[in-house]
Amino acid sequence: MFRPKLFTLLKTYNRSTLTADAVAGLTVGIIALPLAMAFAIASGLPPERGLFTAIVAGFLISLLGGSRVQIGGPTGAFVVIVSGIVAEFGYDGLVWCMLMAGGLLILFGLCRLGGLIRFIPFPVTTGFTSGIAVVIFSTQIKDLLGLEMATVPAEFLPKWAAYFQSSGTVSPATAALGIGSILLISVLRRWNPRTPAMLVSMLATTAAAALLHLDVETIGSRFGDLPRMLPAPGLPAVGVSELGRLIPAAFTVALLAAIESLLSATVADGMIGGKHRPNTELIAQGIANIGSAFFGGIPATGAIARTAANVKSGARSPVAGIIHAIVLALVLLLFAPLAKRVPLATLAGILVVVAWNMGERHHFMAILKGPRSDRLVLVLTFVLTVLVDLTVAVQVGIVLSALLFIRRMAENANVSVITDAVCGDVDAAEDPKAFALREVPPGVEVYEIEGPFFFGMADTFWNALGNRRSNIPVLILRIRNVPAIDATGLHNLRELHRKCLKDGTRLVFSGVALQPKAAFTRSGFLDEVGAENFCPTIDDALERARRITQE
Structure with a gap:
C-alpha cells in the first residue's frame, strides 16, 4: 500500500538521471522562492513560514510520495483557509489543525481512499478554485497600491468598501512597483516561458526600489530579518475545547490537500506518461503536513504550476523535488539577510498573477454553458467561497451535487x-x-x-x-x-x-x-x-x- 516512488526508481538510477534532476530541482527551487514567501504573507504570517514549508514539506513529499515528479509546498488554494484559521485561533491553532489534517490524510491513504477523490464534482472544484482566486486578488490590493489603512476587514464586501474609502491614499511608488512586477512577469513569460519570471521580477523591482531610494514597505520594515535556518521542532500547547473547534477546519485542509495533490499528480502523469500511486501520495502528504507543523510551516500540498515546471525542466524522479528543497534551504542559509529588502508590492504583484492563473476562467465559462444543475453548483460554490467561507462552500457544493445527482438518477429510473x-x-x-x-x-x-x-x-x-x-x-x-x-x-x-x-x-x-x-x-x-x-x-x-x- 505505502510504496514511495523514489525507492522504486532508485533501483535504476544513474548519473544522467541525476544531472537532469539537479537542473530541474535548481530551476524549481528558484521558481518556488518568491511564491513560498508570498503565500505565507497572504495568509497573515511572516514570510519565513512559507520557506519552512517549502523546505520541510517539499522534501518529505518528494521523499515519500507516490508521484515521480510531484513538487510539494505552500499553494494559493490554502491562503483563504489558513488566513481564517490564523485570524480566529492564531498560529498555534493552525499548527494543531495541520497535525489533525495530516493524520486524516494518512488515514485516507491507509483506507485506500485515493481513488475516491476523483468523485469530487468538477463544478465544485472549479467553483472554489475560482473563488479562491478572487479572494487572493482582493487581499493584495492594499500592498499592491500602498493604501494607508489601519486595518483591512476580513469579509469580502467590507474589504472592498474600505479599499474605495482609502483610494485617495494610493502610493505612486508602491503602485508602480506592484503593477510593474505584474507587467514584467507577463512580458517575460510571453518572451521566454522558461525564464523564472517571478524571481526575475522580484530581483528587478527590489533593485529598483533600493537604487531609487523609494519609500515603500518591504519585508524587513514589516517583519524584520528572516531567520537563516529552520527552527527547532516543537509544538505549542492547546486546550481540548479548541481542538474540537478546529476539527471542521482540519477536515477542510485535509480534503483540499488531497484534491490538490492528486490533481497535480494526475496532471504530471499526463505530461510524463506515468502513473502515480494515489494512496501513497496521500500518506506522504499527511506526513509532510505533520512535519511542516513541527518546523513552523503552513499547510502544504502538490503544487500544479511548480510540478509542471519541474517536468518541463527535465525532471525524471523525486530526486528533483528533494534538490528543490535543498536549494531553498541554501537560499535561507546564505541569502536571508537580503530578503528583507524585497518590496511587499512586488510579492503582491506575484500573487495577483497567481490568482489570475488559478482563476479557471475557461472551465468556469464552459460549465456556465452546461446543464442547469452544474451551473447552480458552480455559482453557489463560487459565491460561498468569496462571501462566506471555503469550508462552507466545499460542504454545500458537495452535498448539493449529491442531491442533484440523486434527483437525476431518480428521474432516469x-x-x-x-x-x-x-x-x-x-x-x-x-x-x-x-x-x-x-x-x-x-x-x-x-x-x-x-x-x-x-x-x-x-x-x-x-x-x-x-x-x-x-x-x-x-x-x-x-x-x-x-x-x-x-x-x-x-x-x-x-x-x-x-x-x-x-x-x-x-x-x-x-x-x-x-x-x-x-x-x-x-x-x-x-x-x-x-x-x-x-x-x-x-x-x-x-x-x-x-x-x-x-x-
Missing part, C-alpha cells in the same frame, strides 16, 4: 407495467429478449424496473405498483436493468412481498443482477421469497407463473 405489451413494438424489434414476444398466462401481471433501485425512486416504485390488481395469483418483477439496490429498495421489496402474501399473490423475480442478488442473499430476502421464485430469464419466470396458476 422507471417502473412500468408491461403485461399488455404487444408484439411489433420497437422494443421487440430491437431486443430479442423483449417482453412483447412472450405469452403471459391469464391472471399474471408483469412489471419492469429500470435503473438503480435506491431511496431516490421509492415514490416512483409505489406510485407504479399502487395500480396493481390485488386478486392476481402471480406478480412478476423483471429487474434485469437494475444494476444495484440499496437498503431502502430492499425494504420496499419486502413491503411489497408482505402485501402480496396478504393478498394471496406470489411474487416472482426475473433477471436479477449480481449486486441485487448478493444483497437478497445476505439479507435473507431470497429465502423469504423462496429461491425457486428467482428466475434467470423472463421465459423462466413466465413458466414459473404457469406452474403456480395450475397448482
